[in-house]
Amino acid sequence: MLAYNLQLAWRSLFQRRSLTILMIAAIAIGLGILMTVRTMAYQSRQLPVGERSHDLHLVQMDSRGVEGDEYAQWFEGDAMTYRDARILMNANTSAIRQTYLWKTDVIVSSENEDIQPKRSRTLVGLHNFFTMFEAPFLYGGAWSEDANDNAEPVAVISKRYNDYFFGGENSVGRRLNLGTGVVTVIGVLDDWFLSRNYYDMSFNAARRDDVFIPDSLAIDLNLVRAMQMGCPENEADRASDFAATDIQGLLNSECAWVLFWAELDAASAIADYRDSIEQHMLAQQSFGRYPREKLTYFLTSVAEHMDLVGQFRGREAFLQLMSNLFFAVCLINAIGILLAKFTSKTREIALRLALGARKTTIMTQHLLEVAIIGFLGGCFGLLVSYLGLAGMRSIVVYSSDYAFRAEEIAHAYRLDWTMIGSAFVIAIGSTILVGLYPIWRVCNGNPAQQLKAQ
Amino acid sequence: MLKMVNVSKIYRTELIETHALREVNLEIHEGEFVSVTGPSGSGKTTFLNLTGLLERFEKGEYFLDGQNVQGLKDRQLSKIRNEKIGFVFQSFNLIPDLPIFDNVDVPLRYRGFDAKERRSRIENALATVGLTSRHKHLPTQLSGGQQQRVAIARALAGEPRILLADEPTGNLDSIMARQVMDLLHEINSKGTTIIMVTHDPELASRAQRNIQIFDGVVSEVEPQSADVLIDREVPHSVSV
Numbered sequence: 001m002l003a004y005n006l007q008l009a010w011r012s013l014f015q016r017r018s019l020t021i022l023m024i025a026a027i028a029i030g031l032g033i034l035m036t037v038r039t040m041a042y043q044s045r046q047l048p049v050g051e052r053s054h055d056l057h058l059v060q061m062d063s064r065g066v067e068g069d070e071y072a073q074w075f076e077g078d079a080m081t082y083r084d085a086r087i088l089m090n091a092n093t094s095a096i097r098q099t100y101l102w103k104t105d106v107i108v109s110s111e112n113e114d115i116q117p118k119r120s121r122t123l124v125g126l127h128n129f130f131t132m133f134e135a136p137f138l139y140g141g142a143w144s145e146d147a148n149d150n151a152e153p154v155a156v157i158s159k160r161y162n163d164y165f166f167g168g169e170n171s172v173g174r175r176l177n178l179g180t181g182v183v184t185v186i187g188v189l190d191d192w193f194l195s196r197n198y199y200d201m202s203f204n205a206a207r208r209d210d211v212f213i214p215d216s217l218a219i220d221l222n223l224v225r226a227m228q229m230g231c232p233e234n235e236a237d238r239a240s241d242f243a244a245t246d247i248q249g250l251l252n253s254e255c256a257w258v259l260f261w262a263e264l265d266a267a268s269a270i271a272d273y274r275d276s277i278e279q280h281m282l283a284q285q286s287f288g289r290y291p292r293e294k295l296t297y298f299l300t301s302v303a304e305h306m307d308l309v310g311q312f313r314g315r316e317a318f319l320q321l322m323s324n325l326f327f328a329v330c331l332i333n334a335i336g337i338l339l340a341k342f343t344s345k346t347r348e349i350a351l352r353l354a355l356g357a358r359k360t361t362i363m364t365q366h367l368l369e370v371a372i373i374g375f376l377g378g379c380f381g382l383l384v385s386y387l388g389l390a391g392m393r394s395i396v397v398y399s400s401d402y403a404f405r406a407e408e409i410a411h412a413y414r415l416d417w418t419m420i421g422s423a424f425v426i427a428i429g430s431t432i433l434v435g436l437y438p439i440w441r442v443c444n445g446n447p448a449q450q451l452k453a454q
Numbered sequence: 455m456l457k458m459v460n461v462s463k464i465y466r467t468e469l470i471e472t473h474a475l476r477e478v479n480l481e482i483h484e485g486e487f488v489s490v491t492g493p494s495g496s497g498k499t500t501f502l503n504l505t506g507l508l509e510r511f512e513k514g515e516y517f518l519d520g521q522n523v524q525g526l527k528d529r530q531l532s533k534i535r536n537e538k539i540g541f542v543f544q545s546f547n548l549i550p551d552l553p554i555f556d557n558v559d560v561p562l563r564y565r566g567f568d569a570k571e572r573r574s575r576i577e578n579a580l581a582t583v584g585l586t587s588r589h590k591h592l593p594t595q596l597s598g599g600q601q602q603r604v605a606i607a608r609a610l611a612g613e614p615r616i617l618l619a620d621e622p623t624g625n626l627d628s629i630m631a632r633q634v635m636d637l638l639h640e641i642n643s644k645g646t647t648i649i650m651v652t653h654d655p656e657l658a659s660r661a662q663r664n665i666q667i668f669d670g671v672v673s674e675v676e677p678q679s680a681d682v683l684i685d686r687e688v689p690h691s692v693s694v
Contacts, residue, residue, distance in 0.1 A: 004563050015551065351547050354508055355561040355608070356536020359528050448503040451547055452620075 001361060009369035012345070019341045020373065023334050027377025027427060030330025032384020035415070035423050037323040039389060041316050042419060043412045045306065048194045049134055052263075053302040055096075056132060057270070058201070059088070059260040061281060062296040063289060065232040074298035075308060078230030078256035085258045087280060089126075094272035095262040097132050100215070101125035102258045103200060104223040108211060109177045110165040118164070121226070122178075122211040123200070124218040130156070130187075132263050133199050138162070140172035140187035143214055151216035156187035158210040160405070176211075181221045183213060193411035196309065198302050201259060203309050208408065222247045230256035254289070262299075274299060331434045338438040342366065350447035359443050366439040367432060374431030378424040382415065385423065389413040455615065455647060456482040456505065461514030463500055463670075474500040476670040478514070482649065482663075484615070487642045489661035490651045497670045498651045499620055505649060506539050506618045507531045519615070536564050540609030540646075544621035546601040548593040548608075554580070555589040558608045565612060579607035583637060599630030606637060610646075617641065619650040623657060635660065 013020050049056065060077040061084055062070075071077045080088075085100040102124050109117035129135070130142040139162075143154045155176060162171050162185075171185045189212075196203045222245070229239040232254045242250035242257075250257070264270045281295045342349075349362055393413040397406050415423075463475040474497045482488055492498050503509040504516065507523060516523050518534065526534075540561075541547075548557050558579055562572045580586045583603035585596075593601050602622060609617055619638065623631035635657055642648045650661065658664050666675050 001563075001566070011551075347547070348549055351549070352560065352564075353532070354506070354535065354541050356532050356564040356612075358532045358564075361564065446509070448499075448508040451508075451543060452499060 002364075005361065005365040005368050008365050009372055012365075012369050013372060016341055016344060019337050023337045023341070023373055024376045024380060026330045026333045026337070027374065027431060028380035028384055030327035031377060031381030031423060031427050032388055034323045034327040034426070035381060035385035035419065036388030036392065037316075037319045038422075039385065039415055039419050040392065040413065041320060043414065044196065044316070048196055048198045048302060048306070052134070053306065055263050055265050056302045057262050057264055057273075057299050058302075058305070059262055059277065060256075060298040060300075061277065061290075062292065063232075063254050063256060063284075064230070064292065065234065065254075066291050066293075067233050070292075070294060071296055071298075074300040074304075077296075077298050079227070080258050080260040081254055081256050082251045082258055084280070084284070085260050087284075088260065088262075088276075091276060091280065093262070093276040094269040095264055096269075097128045097263040098261065099126045099128040099132055100258045100260045101129060101200065102215075102218075103209075103226045104218055105226045106179045106211070106223055107177075108161070108165075111175060111177075112165075115165055117177075118161070118210075120161070120211045121209060122213060122218075122223070123209040124213055124215050124223070126215055129199075129212070132261060136190040136192055138188045138190040139170045140185070143186055148214050148216055151220040152214065153181060153183045153217060154186045154214065155183040156189060156212040157185055158189050158208060159191055160208070160408075161210045162188045178211070178213065179221060179223060181217070183217070191407070193408075196306065198305060199259070199261070201305075203305075219247060219251070225250065225257060227257040264299075270299065327430075331430055334431065335434045335438060338370070338435055339441070342438045342442040346442050346445055346450050349442055350445065350450035353447040354451060362443050363439055366443070367435065370431050370435035370439070371428050373435075374428035375424065377431060378427030381427055382420060382423050386415060389415065455484040455519055456480075457517040458504075459515045459517075461504065461511050461516055463497075463504060463509065463511045473670045475504065475511070475667075475672070478672045480665070480672055482647065484647055485642070485645050486663060487639070487648045487661045488650070488663045488665060489658035490649060490665045490667060491653070491655070491658045492667035496667045498667050501667060501672065502618050502620050502649065502651050505616075506541060507535050532564070536561055536612065538615045540612060540614035540617040542602070542605050542609050542617065542619040542622045544624040546593070546598075546605045546625075548601055548604055550593055553590050553592055554585065554596070554604050557593065557604060558611050561608065561612045575611045575613075576607075579611040580604075582610060582641075583607045597630070598626050599633055602626060602630070602634050603637065606634070606641070610641065614646065616647040616649065619648065621651055621653065623652070623654065631657070 058074070059080065060074060061080060062077060063081050063084065064078070080100065089098055089100070104122050104124055106120055106122050107117050108120045109115070126148050127142045127145055138159055142156060143152065146152070147154055155178065157171070157176070162168060165171070165176065166174060171188060174185050176183055176185060192208065197208070225243045227243070229243055231239045231242070235253050235255055238246065238249065238253070239255065242253060242255055262273060264273050277297050277299070278295065281290055281297065284290050285295070352362060353359065390413070393406055393409060396409060458478045458480045461475060461478040462473070465472040465474055478501070490498050490501060500509065504511055511524070519538065523531065523534065549560070555576055558576045559572055562575055567575070576589070577586065580589055583606055585600060585603055585607065588596060588600065593604065596604065617638070622638070623634050626634060638648055638650065639660070652658050664675050666673050
């Protein structure tokens with residue numbers, strides 16, 4: 001009976017074909033727009049490093065003076081002082097890995113004078129960075145721990161820079177000018193698609209770092225500190241000097257400016273790490289630091305950060321609301337069209353009931369028809385969504401003055417299998433839902449009257 | 455095979471209550487050919503619909519093959535309609551975009567027969583009505599008489615115990631009407647009970663029994679006097 005019902009449902013699609021096309025079009029357009037917005041929201045909510053997003057923790061310690069209110073939330077807090085970062089790096093903690101990082105602006109040029117130099121936002125960190133944040137290498141690899149300690153003039157560059165300065169060849173061993181210094185390329189990162197640039201707390205969806213160098217090298221070269229300086233009152237007036245020139249003063253100051261990350265893979269490790277932080281703060285307090293009565297620190301995971309970022313997406317929420325409403329309007333239209341289509345079949349339905357069909361059989365037949373319409377609406381809706389996402393991506397690239405390449409942000413506009421599956425679930429589910437009333441209505445008419453009507 | 459005891463059918467709207475059938479007491483035996491006559495609006499079609507289990511009734515009892523059908527669920531009523539009752543309508547009620555073969559196939563599909571059994575029954579039914587060669591035609595490619603014969607084939611394919619015909623010749627010219635009537639008599643001669651609603655006194659007179667319905671009241675008359683009450687318009691609505 002199912003095969004027969006399917007056959008009838010399929011045949012029915014071609015009766016009053018214009019109504020079928022209209023209905024599929026309504027669902028496809030509504031769903032297409034809905035899925036475009038949902039996909040963008042979904043991709044931007046993706047945890048950047050999957051399950052490891054629960055393991056990677058930002059460490060913040062409030063080393064300010066007594067001025068100001070207590071920090072209640074992690075996002076109110078500052079980064080970390082360089083002194084604390086170095087002490088924690090050398091302490092025996094429960095962390096699997098630790099690293100700290102900061103940013104600098106530097107002019108990068110190659111030995112080939114025909115290639116224009118580029119102003120690069122450069123990430124300064126430790127060798128652990130690449131492992132902790134799962135940066136993918138195309139050529140070479142990260143620098144060693146020794147390079148960290150000895151300020152070796154090495155750098156890892158992005159694929160984009162490798163393409164620009166070296167024509168996409170394996171540039172490991174080649175040289176680049178970095179401000180006043182010269183570095184040797186020891187690694188080239190492959191395309192690294194992140195839903196958000198989370199490790200530097202910018203949460204920028206597209207902008208990527210192009211050069212990565214060891215912390216000790218950047219300190220030696222006295223590269224500018226492109227970071228927010230959270231300095232206590234007594235050092236506030238020196239903040240700009242700290243950022244631009246006075247590196248030794250900065251390293252010994254109470255200004256918080258480096259981002260410190262710890263990888264903690266279990267609840268017990270997190271608890272132990274908290275103990276380590278508290279002991280460190282108490283010890284430092286005994287040396288006259290941490291003057292506040294209440295010692296405040298935060299240990300928050302990437303997953304927690306992304307949760308908070310999600311709460312501040314007003315534009316995204318508005319777009320989702322509008323696309324939901326538009327889809328609802330399309331579905332309401334579909335109800336009207338379904339009613340018109342099914343009402344034109346009341347005589348045939350009445351005849352089938354008279355000839356021995358059960359109501360449930362007739363309802364099944366029409367539910368199958370509606371499900372097929374939903375499926376077809378889903379297929380075309382995905383096509384609309386694909387085009388919509390391509391359009392949105394082009395708008396972003398255009399509005400950035402082509403600062404972003406389309407492929408760099410493609411991941412944020414990509415329909416993956418989860419979204420494709422959910423598109424079909426939404427299309428078929430909602431079409432069946434809106435089809436229930438028209439189906440119920442035509443199946444509960446009086447067959448005797450309908451058969452008599454001419 | 456069919457027995458009605460005090461069966462009444464009332465149609466209700468917000469303002470009007472219409473007694474379509476009043477206290478019908480009737481027994482029809484297996485193999486009978488019964489014509490039902492009466493003025494327009496007297497309740498003939500309602501009677502046929504009740505008999506065919508297409509409508510429910512308010513009062514009384516209706517036994518079909520000894521089974522009281524009142525209170526049966528949709529599933530059970532569908533099964534009885536499918537297995538025991540065949541319908542022939544004045545306007546044929548063929549599905550226009552299905553070939554003749556598939557039209558006759560409709561009740562058999564709901565019966566759950568396998569493909570071989572269905573094919574055999576369809577071919578036999580079409581042979582009975584003389585339309586074997588037209589099985590691939592669409593209904594619109596046939597004359598009115600041929601369409602009605604297809605409708606009869608559809609009713610016969612399930613080998614029903616009882617055939618209900620609602621003015622089966624109403625849309626046909628006299629020659630085609632005679633052919634259809636001959637066919638119905640042939641079917642009846644093989645044991646199928648036929649109940650036929652008609653306006654035509656001549657056709658009614660060819661039945662073994664004639665039942666007249668007047669203002670919802672059923673009475674039996676001699677076949678030769680079947681034209682007495684035909685075409686008299688009688689109001690039978692009662693305001694409430």
